[in-house]
Amino acid sequence: MFKKISLEPSRFALHFAVLVIIILWTLPTAGLLISSLRDKNQLAASGWWTALTSADRNQVGRMKGKADQGEKDGKFVIEGNLFEGADAVSGKVSAFGTKVQNPGANPAGSTVELEGGQTLTVNADGTYVLTSPTAFENDRGGRVFYISSQPPRFTVENYETVLFSQGIGRSFVNSLTVTIPATIIPILIAAFAAYALAWMKLPFRGLIIAIIVGLLVVPLQMSLIPLLKLYNAAGTFMGVPSKTYLGIWLAHTGFGLPFAIYLLRSYIAGLPKDLIESAQIDGANDFKIFRRIILPLTFPALASFAIFQFLWVWNDLLVAIVFLGSGDDQLVLTGRLNALLGSRGGNWEILTASAFVTIIVPLTVFFSLQRYFVRGLLAGSVKGG
Amino acid sequence: MTAQILYAFITIIVGVGGCFGYFYGSNWLLDRVLPADASNDASAVRNLKLQAMIRPWLFLGPALLLLTVYLIYPVIETIWLSFHGKAGEDFVGLSNYVWAFSDAQFRQSIFNNLMWLLVVPAACTFFGLIIAVLTDRIWWGNLARSLIFLPLAISFVGASVIWKFVYDYRGEGQEQIGILNAIITYFGGDPQVWISLPFWNNFFLMVILIWIQTGFAAVILGAALRGIPEDTLEAATIDGAGPFKIFYRIMVPQIMGTIIVVWTTITVLVLKVFDIVLTMTNGQWNTQVLANLMFDWMFRGGGDFGRGAAIAIVIMIAVLPIMIWNIRQANAEQGGH
Structure with a gap:
């Protein structure tokens, strides 16, 4: 009886708790995405959670000077629109004033008396009328401080900017250039090695497997200095630049191999023994068995590894900044984003849009191939279970 | 930029083709040099045995080479370098x-x-x-x-x-x-x-x-x-x-x-x-x-x-x-x- 009653509130609490966790987890990314689509002035002025409400903004405008004055009913008049200025952001004026301390002194549409019998009217649409009993004498008009409320504005301008003038577009191509070969090359090499370690008779098999398991956790940092020296020496020896795409492809291949071999070996070793033995009895040699039987059956594991390696290489910063140059033709997305963080630290419209461009590819891969990804994760880490 | 894409594309083909070429070629060579269907039974058996000994290393070869160059050698070299000076030439102990x-x-x-x-x-x-x-x-x-x-x-x-x-x-x-x-x-x-x-x-x-x-x-x-x-x-x-x-x-x-x-x-x-x-x-x-x-x-x-x-x-x-x-x-x- 008691259980039945307490069930409902606890179910509710469960859903609620999960909901809260999810909101916490997705909020940072949501903020990034929303911000990257906002108008850059609005982005700098208000938080992204206010993106759907119109924002109040204190602005300042300068009225026209004596050259534009006219005469009307015996008075000198200057008319114009505050939103026509060079850096004014259009919107709706809600209040205005002539002192910087108090831009909200008068509601829009009202008329205020200024010194020397002058009057000023500012309307909601930004038009103003300044009248004076005597002729205006200043070349430049006076300043008006006003509060304008701006409707929310969403745009892809930020993306256009980062793709075409901040170098993100170019880096995108560079990242693809690094990632695709660095994902494909290790697969075949690892698959052959994994088969040999799983099903072929060879001396030192246990030792080789132990070394590969050991190499799984070797910090990349251990490899950087010797490889940098090696690359420099090889570059000088052959008279080619030491920072090349070929260099980074091979580096990523080398670094990815221990995991690839480990993952594929445990998968291939789990294939039924009869399958391989009956093929052997039929007279097929190991090369044939590998090609005809193992390779097609291993497809899910190959896909898992490919996704891992793709994400790893695409998201890598360390290997890229050590083994590739920082020129336009070699800087990858992560490196570019890191450089932008230094040079455009406060320009959130550039940073948010750039960051979203860099994460959109891995997110797409992740969502479309999540099943393989999870399977690889489980095979790779749930060991000893 | 188009040159770069082309370069990348060609390398993918060359690289993957090279891999296939290596595995096919080396296995073909092995079968050729040590034919399993040799004229007399004794040498056929011997060849099969030799094949079984050599083939795993053909499969493992590229992986072992890459692992050695990119991980094993660097680990040893880093240990060595850590006892040496700025440019890695003079021994400085600890x-x-x-x-x-x-x-x-x-x-x-x-x-x-x-x-x-x-x-x-x-x-x-x-x-x-x-x-x-x-x-x-x-x-x-x-x-x-x-x-x-x-x-x-x-x-x-x-x-x-x-x-x-x-x-x-x-x-x-x-x-x-x-x-x-x-x-x-x-x-x-x-x-x-x-x-x-x-x-x-x-x-x-x-x-x-x-x-x-x-x-x-x-x-x-x-x-x-x-x-x-x-x-x-x-x-x-x-x-x-x-x-x-x-x-x-x-x-x-x-x-x-x-x-x-x-x-x-x-x-x-x-x-x-x-x-x-x-x-x-x-x-x-x-x-x-x-x-x-x-x-x-x-x-x-x-x-x-x-x-x-x-x-x-x-x-x-x-x-x-x-x-x-x-x-x-x-x-x-x-x-x-």
Whole structure:
């Protein structure tokens, strides 16, 4: 009886708790995405959670000077629109004033008396009328401080900017250039090695497997200095630049191999023994068995590894900044984003849009191939279970 | 740019073709040189034996070569370099290590790394476990897990931008556009410059890695939880154990092996953490960690390879116990085969 009653509130609490966790987890990314689509002035002025409400903004405008004055009913008049200025952001004026301390002194549409019998009217649409009993004498008009409320504005301008003038577009191509070969090359090499370690008779098999398991956790940092020296020496020896795409492809291949071999070996070793033995009895040699039987059956594991390696290489910063140059033709997305963080630290419209461009590819891969990804994760880490 | 795409495309074809070529070619050659259908039986048997001896090494060859060049040789070379000077020529004994342990920045990095090691794996495992248990009981659990899992696909640099925006600071009185400061000021607090806040700034950097890795922990632990036999849980319920008791007394002990795997995997990752610190603070405001310090010394003032190598060795030594444990674990499995 008691259980039945307490069930409902606890179910509710469960859903609620999960909901809260999810909101916490997705909020940072949501903020990034929303911000990257906002108008850059609005982005700098208000938080992204206010993106759907119109924002109040204190602005300042300068009225026209004596050259534009006219005469009307015996008075000198200057008319114009505050939103026509060079850096004014259009919107709706809600209040205005002539002192910087108090831009909200008068509601829009009202008329205020200024010194020397002058009057000023500012309307909601930004038009103003300044009248004076005597002729205006200043070349430049006076300043008006006003509060304008701006409707929310969403745009892809930020993306256009980062793709075409901040170098993100170019880096995108560079990242693809690094990632695709660095994902494909290790697969075949690892698959052959994994088969040999799983099903072929060879001396030192246990030792080789132990070394590969050991190499799984070797910090990349251990490899950087010797490889940098090696690359420099090889570059000088052959008279080619030491920072090349070929260099980074091979580096990523080398670094990815221990995991690839480990993952594929445990998968291939789990294939039924009869399958391989009956093929052997039929007279097929190991090369044939590998090609005809193992390779097609291993497809899910190959896909898992490919996704891992793709994400790893695409998201890598360390290997890229050590083994590739920082020129336009070699800087990858992560490196570019890191450089932008230094040079455009406060320009959130550039940073948010750039960051979203860099994460959109891995997110797409992740969502479309999540099943393989999870399977690889489980095979790779749930060991000893 | 088109030249680059073409270059990449050709290399893919050449590289993959080369791989295929090597495996096909070497196996064909083997079959040719040592024909299995030789004229007399004795030599056919001998050839088959020889083939079986040589073929595994043909399969393993490229992998072993790459592993040697890119991992094994560098490890040995780094050990050697750590006992040598700036350019790696003159032998200096232990002086790189002596320098390291008397260097304030190095000690700061060790201290920070220890904090990372204490906090991040524990937090990820803890949150991962909770999320795994909670999402296992609701019909939209898969969706929930994917969303929490999602940051795992984001690069550390991208995540740093996301969180730098969360931590963004504007002067007092200005409108805050970083959500953390906006919440603080909404409740009447003073906005803070989170990433230079002494001591605590380290934790604000750790949050990023926890945010990324919790999904990993949740998925792995979730799979392990589903592996617990239904009977065990039912028996406990019948015996009158409450949900918390079931969690602590039955679920956690049952999946202890997996918890250790998750914990150690994240520990190894934490030791190598580099991108987050580089992009958020570059080690300023006492947030330096070993991996970033090492990178610093590789290039700072033309680079000091000796000191950089010594720092790398310290990271390696920290990983060593986990490596040995993994190898023993793998060997035990081998024995069971």
